[in-house]
Amino acid sequence: MILNACPYEKPTTLQRLLELNQTPGAKLLAGGTDLVLVMKENKAEPALLIDIKNVPELHGIYAIPGGIFIGAAEPIQEVVEHPLTQVYHALVEGAGRIGCYEIRLRATIGGNICNGSPSADSVPGLLLYDADVVVAGRSGTRVSTLESFLLGPGRVDLQEGEVLLGVNLKTPNPNAKSKYYRCSRVKGMDLSGISAGIYCEGKSNFRIAFGAAWPTVARAKAAEEILNAGPYTPERLQQAIAATLETVHPRRSSMRASPEYKRAMVGELIQMGIEELTGGACNG
Amino acid sequence: MDKQVTITINGLAYQATVDTTMTLLQFIRDEAGLTGTKSGCENGECGACTVLLNGKPVRSCIILALEADGAEILTVEGIATDGALHPLQQAFIDHSAVQCGFCIPGMLVASKALLGRYPNPSETQVMEALGGHLCRCGGYKAMSEAIQSLKQ
Numbered sequence: 038m039i040l041n042a043c044p045y046e047k048p049t050t051l052q053r054l055l056e057l058n059q060t061p062g063a064k065l066l067a068g069g070t071d072l073v074l075v076m077k078e079n080k081a082e083p084a085l086l087i088d089i090k091n092v093p094e095l096h097g098i099y100a101i102p103g104g105i106f107i108g109a110a111e112p113i114q115e116v117v118e119h120p121l122t123q124v125y126h127a128l129v130e131g132a133g134r135i136g137c138y139e140i141r142l143r144a145t146i147g148g149n150i151c152n153g154s155p156s157a158d159s160v161p162g163l164l165l166y167d168a169d170v171v172v173a174g175r176s177g178t179r180v181s182t183l184e185s186f187l188l189g190p191g192r193v194d195l196q197e198g199e200v201l202l203g204v205n206l207k208t209p210n211p212n213a214k215s216k217y218y219r220c221s222r223v224k225g226m227d228l229s230g231i232s233a234g235i236y237c238e239g240k241s242n243f244r245i246a247f248g249a250a251w252p253t254v255a256r257a258k259a260a261e262e263i264l265n266a267g268p269y270t271p272e273r274l275q276q277a278i279a280a281t282l283e284t285v286h287p288r289r290s291s292m293r294a295s296p297e298y299k300r301a302m303v304g305e306l307i308q309m310g311i312e313e314l315t316g317g318a319c320n321g
Numbered sequence: 322m323d324k325q326v327t328i329t330i331n332g333l334a335y336q337a338t339v340d341t342t343m344t345l346l347q348f349i350r351d352e353a354g355l356t357g358t359k360s361g362c363e364n365g366e367c368g369a370c371t372v373l374l375n376g377k378p379v380r381s382c383i384i385l386a387l388e389a390d391g392a393e394i395l396t397v398e399g400i401a402t403d404g405a406l407h408p409l410q411q412a413f414i415d416h417s418a419v420q421c422g423f424c425i426p427g428m429l430v431a432s433k434a435l436l437g438r439y440p441n442p443s444e445t446q447v448m449e450a451l452g453g454h455l456c457r458c459g460g461y462k463a464m465s466e467a468i469q470s471l472k473q
Contacts (some may be wrong), residue, residue, distance in 0.1 A: 038363075042322045042340035045387050066388070072342075073383040074364055086341055088388060137453025139371055139378045139431070225452040226366060 038075050046086040051200075054092050055175050056147060058198050060212075061083045065200065067110050068143035070136065073151050082236030093145065094173070094202055098122065104207040106171070109147025111203075111243040113159065114138065116146050125206060127215035127234040127246075134219050135159065136228050147201045150183070153191040154294075156249035158219065159188070161234030164246040164256055165215050166206050174199040187246060212238040214314050218306050220294065230294030231302050235310030240269050250285050250299060257281045272310065278304040330355060330400030339386045346370045346381035348389070349396060357426045359362035359399040361455070364459045370456030371427035372396050378434045397426035400433055408471055409433060417468035420458030428454050432468050 048054040057063060062084030066072055068103070071171040076079040089095055095110035097117045105121045116122055117133045131134040135141055135149065135158045149159045150170070175198055183204065186194045195201065215236040221227040232248035243264040260277035267273065285297040285303055294302075323338045330344075330353050337352045349358050349372065355380055360382060363385040372381045373395040381394075400407040406414075409432050413456030419425050428451060435450040442450070447465045456464070 039342040039344075042342045043386075044322050045324065045341050047387075066385075069385065069388065070365060070380075073385065076341075077363065077383075090388070136365075137368075138450060139368065139380050140365060141454050143379055143384070144403050216353055 039073075040079055041082055043083050045086045045088065049093075051092055051094045051173060051202075054087065054089060054200060055173060055198065057085065057087050058200060059175070063087055065089050065151075067145040067148045068112065070140050070144040070169070071148060074188055078185045089200070095200075101205065104205055106203050106205055107146055108203040109150075109201045110145050111147075112142050113144045113146060113149065114141040116159065117141065124209055124213075125162055125215070127164055127165050127217040128159060128206075129157040130217035131160075131162045131219070131232070132233065134217070134229075140226075141160055147203065147220055150186070150204070151193050151195065153187065153189070153193050153253070155190055155251065155253055156229040156232065157254055158217075158229060158232065159234060160254040161246035161248050162215065162217055163204060163206070164254060165234045165236040165244050166209060169205040170260065171202040171205060172199050173202050175193055178202065180205065184256065189252045209312065210238045210242075214238075215244075216310055216314060218310060220298075220302055220306075222293065227295055230307070231299045233303075233306035233310060235307070237311065237314050240315050241265065243269075243311065245281075245310075247281075247285075247303070247306075249291075249294070250287065250303065257284075257307070259284065264311075269311075269315065272306060278307050281307065322353060324387060324390075326386055327387065328353075328389050328392055328394060330394045331396060337386075341385055343386040344382055345372070345374075345384040345386050345389045345394070347393065348386040349381060352386075355396050355398050358425055359426055366453075366455070367424075368427045368431070369405070369424055371431050373430050373434055376434070376437070378431045395430060395433075397429050400429060407433070409436070409468070412463065412467040412470050416463045416470065418459075418463035418467045424454055424456045428456070428464060429448070432464075435468065436471065442468065444469070 064083035064089045096108040098107050113132050149157045168184045169180050219232040219233050220230045234246040236244035248254045259280040263277040287299045322340045325338050327336050335353045359369035361367035363382050365380040370382040371378050
């Protein structure tokens with residue numbers, strides 16, 4: 038039950054949204070699948086609730102020069118179904134694992150990013166394709182890498198008054214393939230214990246991203262460097278896994294998977310993903 | 322902080338003055354007096370509060386009434402027409418898909434939306450559509466059979 042009422046505004050222009058967002062303590066409401074829960078637990082008491090769903094600049098999935106734009110207020114299910122997103126396999130698969138159909142119709146891609154969850158299911162896919170974020174503030178619009186936007190659990194690089202407009206994704210290499218793997222306790226509505234997005238172009242240019250392995254969703258850069266330094270061999274794969282494990286130190290208090298389980302899955306997911314994408318076990 | 326909203330439920334417009342403490346579920350049950358839609362987990366997880374908002378299934382317990390201003394809502398009370406059960410309701414009865422019944426209002430409107438998307442849903446599509454609806458009595462087999470009996 039939500040105990041305390043607050044003012045509610047539903048702006049229809051970006052300019053008005055940015056004006057309202059100057060209010061100290063204002064919170065942006067998109068799908069509400071996280072924020073309304075937090076309000077019900079009385080852990081968030083916004084000074085002003087700004088419903089952003091009627092601002093046109095935050096909507097649409099459309100082609101831009103060199104790629105596509107996905108508006109922050111687009112529902113997850115739109116990202117899953119839209120024809121322009123289908124080439125970003127790990128994004129579509131990851132987004133499709135969020136909640137259930139009803140949740141995906143409300144929850145938004147911008148919400149999944151800005152919530153800053155280390156296990157956000159849409160984010161590994163976005164990172165694999167080097168997504169950029171488009172952020173609007175009163176002094177104008179800036180574009181940054183999604184990687185630099187993710188700061189820590191629950192924290193993203195939005196300055197006072199700034200709003201995420203959406204993400205830009207580059208057109209992928211025609212040989213690019215990717216997959217999303219999620220380990221969760223049950224197949225249906227659940228959150229990720231650990232997840233991985235794996236990307237490659239044929240048998241080269243491997244990219245790996247993990248969810249719930251580090252304080253933010255992030256790329257496994259050390260593993261990528263080793264894998265991409267020469268031909269793909271079993272030895273290189275083991276080196277890549279070992280290099281990744283040196284950086285994975287999950288908290289004991291992690292809620293959905295033990296540290297031992299997470300560490301065990303790191304190697305499994307890298308190996309399974311690469312073997313599936315490259316068409317079988319490597320034979321050196 | 323109060324605002325007047327108009328929410329159309331099952332074809333009837335309801336007006337009320339609400340604030341940010343009222344969910345759409347509370348509006349449906351307490352303002353419109355339509356108690357077919359159930360309050361379960363209140364976290365958006367169990368599916369008992371599912372209604373159709375502009376034709377799409379949503380969790381009314383985690384939507385504010387203010388967000389639904391101007392929307393068209395369909396609840397379980399609205400799926401029967403002229404006193405005749407909706408074919409889904411009859412199919413659920415024929416297949417003994419109902420035990421305690423608490424999840425059924427949500428299941429029915431979600432199933433109606435499913436048949437709108439896929440008139441001939443596969444088993445996988447049915448299970449995907451019911452995946453966010455918790456039934457702890459008898460499971461999902463009878464419901465799936467009931468829905469699939471309406472394939473055209």
